Amino acid sequence: MDRILIQGGTPLSGSIDISGAKNAALPLMAACLLTEETLRLRNVPSLVDISSMARLLRQLGVAVEGMEEDTDAGGVGGAISLDAAGVGDTFAPYDLVRRMRASILVLGPLVARFGEARVSLPGGCAIGTRPVDLHLAGLAALGAEIAVENGYVRARAAQGLRGGAISLPFASVGATENLMMAASLARGETVLANAAREPEIVDLADCLVAMGAAIEGAGTERMMIQGTDRLGGADHAVIADRIEAGTWAMAAAITGGCVELKGGGPAILQAALGKLADAGLKMEPGDGRIRVGLASGRVRASDVVTEPYPGFPTDLQAQMMALMTLAEGCSTITETIFENRFMHVPELCRMGADIRIDRGSAVVSGVSHLTGAPVMATDLRASVSLILAGLAARGETEVNRVYHLDRGYERIEDKLAACGAVIERVGG
Numbered sequence: 001m002d003r004i005l006i007q008g009g010t011p012l013s014g015s016i017d018i019s020g021a022k023n024a025a026l027p028l029m030a031a032c033l034l035t036e037e038t039l040r041l042r043n044v045p046s047l048v049d050i051s052s053m054a055r056l057l058r059q060l061g062v063a064v065e066g067m068e069e070d071t072d073a074g075g076v077g078g079a080i081s082l083d084a085a086g087v088g089d090t091f092a093p094y095d096l097v098r099r100m101r102a103s104i105l106v107l108g109p110l111v112a113r114f115g116e117a118r119v120s121l122p123g124g125c126a127i128g129t130r131p132v133d134l135h136l137a138g139l140a141a142l143g144a145e146i147a148v149e150n151g152y153v154r155a156r157a158a159q160g161l162r163g164g165a166i167s168l169p170f171a172s173v174g175a176t177e178n179l180m181m182a183a184s185l186a187r188g189e190t191v192l193a194n195a196a197r198e199p200e201i202v203d204l205a206d207c208l209v210a211m212g213a214a215i216e217g218a219g220t221e222r223m224m225i226q227g228t229d230r231l232g233g234a235d236h237a238v239i240a241d242r243i244e245a246g247t248w249a250m251a252a253a254i255t256g257g258c259v260e261l262k263g264g265g266p267a268i269l270q271a272a273l274g275k276l277a278d279a280g281l282k283m284e285p286g287d288g289r290i291r292v293g294l295a296s297g298r299v300r301a302s303d304v305v306t307e308p309y310p311g312f313p314t315d316l317q318a319q320m321m322a323l324m325t326l327a328e329g330c331s332t333i334t335e336t337i338f339e340n341r342f343m344h345v346p347e348l349c350r351m352g353a354d355i356r357i358d359r360g361s362a363v364v365s366g367v368s369h370l371t372g373a374p375v376m377a378t379d380l381r382a383s384v385s386l387i388l389a390g391l392a393a394r395g396e397t398e399v400n401r402v403y404h405l406d407r408g409y410e411r412i413e414d415k416l417a418a419c420g421a422v423i424e425r426v427g428g
């Protein structure tokens, strides 16, 4: 199994291309199931999760082509074409679904277009129980008969889905996406209240509208979707990855360096902007780029509570905690989205961090330095937080279980090495 070795202590300096957003690309790929025409996606990041979704779509009968170099979108990812004209199967087996929770996003499109689907309950990062009850209740409100048996969800709507009023008890990102897609092919109007407002939702809505859907209110709490009986193809560029951008901003700060993030303006850091500024980061926006680094001296302690967008993203919590381990003062980091998302804490402590868990909060007392150590993590963002800590630590850090990083960060060691980090991947 690959490992990443880092010799810490070099301030990052240089520029980094931000890849297309994984969390936007995955639902966009599932959207291909809504039409028999071709959906072309550009700026798709080259990641294990993207390959997993491609494998699942192929299994269903989608012709997936591409990952050729993308020149016209100006991004660093690839273009893929997804053609779901020949879908003959609506069965998504455990073996393909278990790798990734986002696989559940095929459920809504399949039942909407074909009137039935059988999809395994998903797996994904080990960051809590992560049920899909909101997806299922929403589809039931659109007229699907839902049964959960033997680890599978069976959804049926022989006469097709019909629009309905849905109020999500929690603004779930995935449930909002599944229901937007399903409602786009339902009869009549759907009103989705307490919808998630993440930029990835807006990106999906933009693509669905380009496919012929009628969606209003994406990016707000209340979405209205007028169903249609047929959607067409589209050509859509995936938005830049705001979580990746935030990760590199913090990587620059934790090393006392400064980097230029290319592929997104300041809006890309929006949800984290206030907290990053509190921590002492300086951001200079440019045209489609942003320069970010530590304004001076040492990082300052900043309290963080994770919340649905536009609050501070849970996907940046672990990285923020790594940054806070070296801050001047004491910070409290509270996780409200996932119940088990502090798995990086014991590993950061092994590197010399001073962190105490108090129920859903981590109390981080800044230390003067971290020391390198062999570490590992069991989810994507926890793993990258250890990379950040390793970049700042004295001596060598060995990050194991690198496959978690490959799920969500494209060419991580290349991007960091290009900014002066002493980092390499070693096989075996």
Ligand code: UD1
Binding pocket: 022, 023, 024, 026, 101, 102, 128, 129, 130, 131, 132, 133, 134, 135, 136, 170, 171, 172, 173, 174, 175, 200, 314, 315, 337, 338, 339
């Ligand atoms: C998406 C992101 C993930 C991010 C998360 C929160 C993708 C592919 N993944 O995940 O990186 O961390 O948003 O910003 O976009 N929940 C339920 N029942 C449900 C659905 C969710 O209880 O039916 C709970 C989950 O267990 C979790 C919380 O709601 O505690 C947030 O989940 P959700 O917003 O659905 O996240 P995902 O779409 O899975």
